[in-house]
Amino acid sequence: MIPDPDDTRDVYERQAAQYDAARSRALFEAKWLARFTASLAPGARVLDLGCGTGDPIARWFIMEGFRVTGVDFAEAMLDIARGRWPDGDWRQGDMRALDLPDRFGGIIAWDSFFHLRPEEQTACIARIARHLEPGGSFLTTVGPGAGAVSGTVGAERVYHASLSPAAYARCLEDNGMRLTGFMAKDPDTQDHSVLMARKDG
Numbered sequence: 216m217i218p219d220p221d222d223t224r225d226v227y228e229r230q231a232a233q234y235d236a237a238r239s240r241a242l243f244e245a246k247w248l249a250r251f252t253a254s255l256a257p258g259a260r261v262l263d264l265g266c267g268t269g270d271p272i273a274r275w276f277i278m279e280g281f282r283v284t285g286v287d288f289a290e291a292m293l294d295i296a297r298g299r300w301p302d303g304d305w306r307q308g309d310m311r312a313l314d315l316p317d318r319f320g321g322i323i324a325w326d327s328f329f330h331l332r333p334e335e336q337t338a339c340i341a342r343i344a345r346h347l348e349p350g351g352s353f354l355t356t357v358g359p360g361a362g363a364v365s366g367t368v369g370a371e372r373v374y375h376a377s378l379s380p381a382a383y384a385r386c387l388e389d390n391g392m393r394l395t396g397f398m399a400k401d402p403d404t405q406d407h408s409v410l411m412a413r414k415d416g
Contacts, residue, residue: 265327
């Protein structure tokens with residue numbers, strides 16, 4: 216049985232400490248992070264959407280000299296991030312209602328975007344496009360194909376969903392972005408399916 220997507224936030228609130236303790240810091244994401252970083256101007260503003268505890272994704276960008284804003288809907292996750300970087304820009308918010316006054320050179324949603332229902336993902340891509348500067352890049356993890364499955368956070372199950380690669384490409388194009396990279400079950404990233412796009416500029 217697929218978990219209820221409306222339970223995802225509560226799961227992260229309950230499992231924040233366990234999630235953080237178990238989260239790999241081996242940077243298996245490095246190949247895609249490096250590719251994404253290379254598309255950004257030095258010191259660009261980066262939005263980490265679904266930032267969680269900030270480690271290791273936000274940490275990567277902070278150490279590379281980027282100005283990072285982290286947004287997450289779970290206060291328990293943000294509390295850990297704020298403990299690590301008290302001067303950081305950590306904001307509570309839901310990516311489905313993303314509406315910031317800021318614009319960013321890059322937006323990353325690693326292991327977060329796929330918690331949305333397919334129709335919510337489509338709407339969220341439009342919001343992401345509005346928050347990107349012209350020429351800005353978007354990097355996210357999705358599924359290898361259309362459908363919904365069950366994942367885990369700590370000791371609890373959570374909802375995951377994905378559009379098809381072709382549907383993502385169409386949605387991106389409808390919002391002034393173009394697909395610049397996609398790999399299903401990339402063996403270099405522990406079989407994550409990764410999508411990268413660029414806003415027209």
